[in-house]
Amino acid sequence: MSIEETRTATDSSSGGERQIVAFSLGQETYGVDIASVREIIPIQKIVPVPRAPDFVEGIINLRGRIVPVLDLRKQFGFEEKKGDPNQRIVLVEAGQDSIGVIVDSVSSVLRISEGSIEPAATVVVGNEIEYIQGIAKVGEELIVLLDLTRIISDAEKRTLREADLRAAVVQ
Amino acid sequence: MADIRDEFGQDLEILLAEVGELLAVTEESLVELEKSPDNADIVQELFRVMHTIKGGAATLGLQEAVDVSHGMESILDQIRSGERTLTTELLNVLFQAVDWLKEWKAALTERREVPPNAELVEIIRIAASEVAATSTEGGQSDAGVASAGTAGSISAGHDSAAPAEACDETTKSLDTAVSEGKNVSVLTVRFRSDAPLLSVRCFQILTLLDDIVEVVASTPSREEIEEDKATSTLLVYIVADDGGEAARELVTASPDVSEVTLEKYQHAGRGDAIRNGVAHGEASGAGAPGVKLPGAGAAGADTAVGTSKAGASGEHTGGTARSAPAKPGQSNQDAPVPRRSELGRTVRVDVGLLDFLMNMVGELVIDRTRLSQIATQLMRNPDTAAVGSEIGSLAAHLQRTSSELQEGIMQARLLPVKSIFSKFPRMMRDLSRRCGKEIDFEIEGENTELDRTVLEAIDDPLIHILRNSVDHGIELPEKRIAAGKSPRGRVVLSAVHEENQVVVRVEDDGAGIDAEKVKRSAVRKGLISEEVAQKLSEKEALELIFMPGFSTAEVATEVSGRGVGMDVVRANLEKVNGQIEVRTKLGEGTVVTLRLPLTLAIMRALLVRCKDQVYAIPTSSVEEVLSMADVTVGSIQGKPAMNVRGKVIPLISLEGALRDDLWSGNGHRYALLTRSSDQPLALGVDGLIGEEEIVVKEMGHMLSRLKGIAGATILAQGDPAVILDVNRVI
Numbered sequence: 001m002s003i004e005e006t007r008t009a010t011d012s013s014s015g016g017e018r019q020i021v022a023f024s025l026g027q028e029t030y031g032v033d034i035a036s037v038r039e040i041i042p043i044q045k046i047v048p049v050p051r052a053p054d055f056v057e058g059i060i061n062l063r064g065r066i067v068p069v070l071d072l073r074k075q076f077g078f079e080e081k082k083g084d085p086n087q088r089i090v091l092v093e094a095g096q097d098s099i100g101v102i103v104d105s106v107s108s109v110l111r112i113s114e115g116s117i118e119p120a121a122t123v124v125v126g127n128e129i130e131y132i133q134g135i136a137k138v139g140e141e142l143i144v145l146l147d148l149t150r151i152i153s154d155a156e157k158r159t160l161r162e163a164d165l166r167a168a169v170v171q
Numbered sequence: 172m173a174d175i176r177d178e179f180g181q182d183l184e185i186l187l188a189e190v191g192e193l194l195a196v197t198e199e200s201l202v203e204l205e206k207s208p209d210n211a212d213i214v215q216e217l218f219r220v221m222h223t224i225k226g227g228a229a230t231l232g233l234q235e236a237v238d239v240s241h242g243m244e245s246i247l248d249q250i251r252s253g254e255r256t257l258t259t260e261l262l263n264v265l266f267q268a269v270d271w272l273k274e275w276k277a278a279l280t281e282r283r284e285v286p287p288n289a290e291l292v293e294i295i296r297i298a299a300s301e302v303a304a305t306s307t308e309g310g311q312s313d314a315g316v317a318s319a320g321t322a323g324s325i326s327a328g329h330d331s332a333a334p335a336e337a338c339d340e341t342t343k344s345l346d347t348a349v350s351e352g353k354n355v356s357v358l359t360v361r362f363r364s365d366a367p368l369l370s371v372r373c374f375q376i377l378t379l380l381d382d383i384v385e386v387v388a389s390t391p392s393r394e395e396i397e398e399d400k401a402t403s404t405l406l407v408y409i410v411a412d413d414g415g416e417a418a419r420e421l422v423t424a425s426p427d428v429s430e431v432t433l434e435k436y437q438h439a440g441r442g443d444a445i446r447n448g449v450a451h452g453e454a455s456g457a458g459a460p461g462v463k464l465p466g467a468g469a470a471g472a473d474t475a476v477g478t479s480k481a482g483a484s485g486e487h488t489g490g491t492a493r494s495a496p497a498k499p500g501q502s503n504q505d506a507p508v509p510r511r512s513e514l515g516r517t518v519r520v521d522v523g524l525l526d527f528l529m530n531m532v533g534e535l536v537i538d539r540t541r542l543s544q545i546a547t548q549l550m551r552n553p554d555t556a557a558v559g560s561e562i563g564s565l566a567a568h569l570q571r572t573s574s575e576l577q578e579g580i581m582q583a584r585l586l587p588v589k590s591i592f593s594k595f596p597r598m599m600r601d602l603s604r605r606c607g608k609e610i611d612f613e614i615e616g617e618n619t620e621l622d623r624t625v626l627e628a629i630d631d632p633l634i635h636i637l638r639n640s641v642d643h644g645i646e647l648p649e650k651r652i653a654a655g656k657s658p659r660g661r662v663v664l665s666a667v668h669e670e671n672q673v674v675v676r677v678e679d680d681g682a683g684i685d686a687e688k689v690k691r692s693a694v695r696k697g698l699i700s701e702e703v704a705q706k707l708s709e710k711e712a713l714e715l716i717f718m719p720g721f722s723t724a725e726v727a728t729e730v731s732g733r734g735v736g737m738d739v740v741r742a743n744l745e746k747v748n749g750q751i752e753v754r755t756k757l758g759e760g761t762v763v764t765l766r767l768p769l770t771l772a773i774m775r776a777l778l779v780r781c782k783d784q785v786y787a788i789p790t791s792s793v794e795e796v797l798s799m800a801d802v803t804v805g806s807i808q809g810k811p812a813m814n815v816r817g818k819v820i821p822l823i824s825l826e827g828a829l830r831d832d833l834w835s836g837n838g839h840r841y842a843l844l845t846r847s848s849d850q851p852l853a854l855g856v857d858g859l860i861g862e863e864e865i866v867v868k869e870m871g872h873m874l875s876r877l878k879g880i881a882g883a884t885i886l887a888q889g890d891p892a893v894i895l896d897v898n899r900v901i
Contacts, residue, residue, distance in 0.1 A: 029760060045891075047878065047883075047890060047893065049718065049870070049874055050830070050879075051877045051880060052874055052877060056874065059874070059883055064872070066868045066869065066891055067867065067871070068873055094871075100869075101745070156873045
C-alpha cells in the first residue's frame with residue numbers, strides 16, 4: 001500500500017481536493033479520509049472477546065500489539081460475511097489506540113474535488129447520518145464518505161456505558 | 172528563565188530530580204519536627220537538605236531558589252546553634268518555604284514561569300532577623316549567600332578547597348599496590364571552574380577508568396564523591412599496562428575537564444615522580460589540544476597553559492594539586508551532605524527506557540516459549556531428533572538467561588512505597604487541621620517495594636482513601652470523647668509483602684461505615700430501588716460505595732468532595748490487577764485493604780480451552796486443578812456442585828459464565844478451584860493446554876473495562892488470547 005506516499009501528497013495539496021480510501025461494503029462504496037487511516041492489512045485471525053459489545057468482532061495481534069477490530073457490517077445492520085479473501089482490516093487512529101474496521105474490500109485511493117461532495121442530508125436519512133460526512137459523485141458511482149473516528153468514539157462511549165451499567169447491577 | 176532547561180539540559184534534570192527527593196524528605200521531617208521540636212537531628216538534617224538545594228541551585232544560577240533555601244538555612248542554623256527555639260511561627264515559615272520550593276521545582280519541570288518569591292523571602296528575612304541581630308553577622312551562612320550569587324563564585328569556592336593529601340585509606344591502598352610491584356600512575360584531573368555537579372563528573376570519570384585500567388585509589392575517594400564532597404581537582408591512582416596513556420586520553424575527552432596530567436607515582440622520591448610524569452605529559456600533551464577548553468575559568472585556563480608549556484610549569488601544576496592544604500575552616504562548602512543510603516550507587520534511568528526494555532524482554536519470553544515448542548516437535552521425529560535436542564538445550568539456556576534478564580529489569584522497576592508515602596504525613600496534617608480533628612498518622616513498612624507503574628496507580632486512590640479516613644472516618648474530638656474513645660484519632664498506613672502480593676492497608680479507629688446509611692444514600696440517588704436495598708446484606712451494602720455516582724457526604728466538602736469516588740479508586744486499581752476490600756465495624760473503625768501485584772507485565776498463567784477458545788488465567792488465582800474424572804458432581808437445589816475433600820463447592824461452566832449463563836455448559840473435563848468474592852468456586856473448562864509465562868497487554872481504551880477480563884496476551888504461536896480475572900468472572 002502506498003498510503004504513506006499519498007498521504008504526504010495530501011498534506012501539501014491545496015484545498016478543494018480530498019483524498020479518500022474507497023472500500024466496499026455489500027453493494028455500496030464507502031470512503032474515508034486518508035489522513036485517518038493508519039494502515040490496511042489483510043484479514044487475519046480474530047479472537048473474540050467475551051462480554052465485548054456485539055459490533056466488536058474481537059482482537060488481533062498486530063506486530064505484537066493487541067488491536068480491537070470492529071465489524072462495520074454489523075454496525076450497519078448488514079448480513080455477516082466470513083472467509084472472503086478480499087476482506088481487509090482498515091486500521092484507524094482513535095486517540096492513543098489503533099482500532100481495526102473490517103470492510104469487504106478496498107478498491108482504491110481516490111482524489112475527489114470538494115465540489116463533487118453533497119451533504120448527506122439531501123440523499124440519506126436514518127441513524128447512520130451522524131457518521132456520514134457527505135456523498136461524493138465519482139463518475140456514475142456514489143461514494144458515502146464516513147467519519148470512522150466518530151463511529152469508533154461513539155462505539156467506545158457505548159461500550160464504556162455498558163460496562164458501567166453492568167458494574168452497577170448489584171447481584 | 173524559560174531557557175534554563177535548554178541551557179543546562181541534563182544537569183537541570185538531575186538537579187530537579189534530586190530536589191524532588193530532598194523535598195519529600197523535608198516535608199516528612201518538618202511534620203516530625205512539629206511533633207518533637209527539640210529533635211536536634213532533624214534540624215541538622217533539614218539544614219543539610221537546604222544547604223544541598225542551595226548549592227545545586229547556585230551552580231545553575233537559579234537565584235530565586237538560592238534566596239529561599241538560603242533563608243531557610245539561616246533560620247535552621249539559628250535553631251541548630253541554640254540561638255533561638257523553634258516556634259510555631261517559625262515552623263509555618265519553613266512549611267511555606269518548602270511549598271514554594273515544590274512549586275518552583277514543578278514550574279521548572281513543566282517549563283512554566285517560576286513562581287514569585289519576593290513575599291516569601293521577605294517573610295523569611297524578617298523571621299531570620301528577629302534574633303539575627305546577635306547572630307554571626309558575616310558568618311558562614313552570610314558567606315554562603317555572597318558566594319551563592321553567581322555560579323562562578325560558588326565553584327571558585329570548590330576550587331580553593333582542592334583535595335588534601337591522600338588520606339590514610341588511600342595511602343594504604345597505594346602502599347599495597349606498590350609493594351606488590353605494580354606500576355602506579357597518578358592522573359590529575361582538573362575541571363573547568365564553572366563545571367556543574369562536580370561529584371557527578373568525578374563519578375563518571377572513575378567509572379570510565381574502571382573499564383580500562385585498575386583504579387587503586389582516588390582523592391577525593393569514591394565514598395567522599397558519593398557524599399558530594401567532590402572538588403574541582405580529582406587525583407586518580409591507576410595501574411595500567413601503558414602507563415596510563417589511554418586513560419589520560421579518555422579522561423581528556425570527558426565533559427568539563429580542563430586539564431589532565433599524568434605522572435608516575437613513587438612513594439618515596441616524589442620529586443622524581445613529578446619530573447617523570449611531566450616527561451609523559453609533555454609528549455602526549457601536545458597531541459591533545461582538546462585539553463584547553465575555551466570556556467575554562469581563570470584558574471583552569473591558567474593551569475591549562477601550564478601544561479602546554481614546558482616541564483617547569485608542569486612540575487608546578489603537579490605540585491599545587493598535591494600540596495594544596497585542606498582548609499579546615501571551610502566547612503560550609505564541604506559540609507557533609509548525607510545521602511540516603513539507597514541513593515548510594517544509583518543511576519537515573521528514563522522510565523520510558525525501562526518500559527521499552529520490559530517490552531523487549533516480553534518479546535524474548537514469547538520467542539523462547541516458541542523455540543521450546545519447535546524443539547519438542549522436532550524431537551518427536553527421529554530424523555530431526557538430534558537437531559531438536561540441540562535446539563532444546565539452546566532453548567533451555569535461553570530460558571535461564573532471559574529469566575534472569577527479566578528478573579533484573581523487574582527489580583529495576585521496583586521502588587519503595589516511601590516514594591509516594593512520604594508526602595502523606597504533610598497531607599494528613601493539613602487535612603486534620605482543616606477539619607478540626609486530632610489525628611495521629613503512622614506509616615509502617617515504607618521500604619516495601621512495588622513496581623513503579625503499580626505505585627503510580629495507587630497514588631491517587633490512597634489520597635482519596637486517606638481523605639475519606641479524615642473526613643468521614645475519624646470523628647471530632649468531642650464526639651470521640653462522648654463515645655468513650657481517646658480524643659486523638661489514629662490512622663495507620665501500612666505496606667507489607669505477602670507471598671506474590673503487596674498489601675497496602677489504611678486503617679482508622681473512626682466511626683466506621685454505616686451500611687444502613689449507605690443503602691439510604693444509594694436509594695436517594697436512584698442507584699438502587701428501595702426493594703433491592705432491603706434485600707442487601709451488610710457486605711453487599713458496602714459494595715454500593717464502589718458504584719459510580721455514589722458519595723455519602725451530604726455536602727461535598729473541600730476535603731473529600733472532589734468528584735472522584737470509590738468507583739474511580741477501584742477502576743484505577745483494576746488497571747494494575749489490584750483489588751480493594753473494605754471492612755468496617757460501626758463505632759470502631761474501617762480497614763481498607765489494597766492487594767497489589769508485585770510486578771506487572773509478565774505473569775505465569777494457566778492456558779485453558781473452553782469450546783474452541785483459549786483463555787489465560789493467572790496461576791496465582793487458581794488454587795487447584797481437578798480432573799472431572801476424579802470428583803463426584805452432585806447438585807444442590809438443582810445446581811451442580813462438587814464435593815472436594817468433604818467441602819461442597821458450586822461448579823459453573825467458565826464458558827457459560829462468560830456469556831452470563833452460569834449453569835449452561837456441562838461435560839467439562841477439568842475444574843479449576845478458585846475464589847470469587849471470597850467464596851470458593853469451581854470453574855469447568857474443556858481442556859488444559861499448560862502453564863506459560865505470558866506478557867500482559869492492554870486491549871485499548873474501548874475494551875478496558877469489561878468485567879472479569881484483565882487484558883490480553885500473545886501466545887507462542889502468535890495468536891492473541893484473552894486473560895481472565897476469574898475472581899470477577901461472575
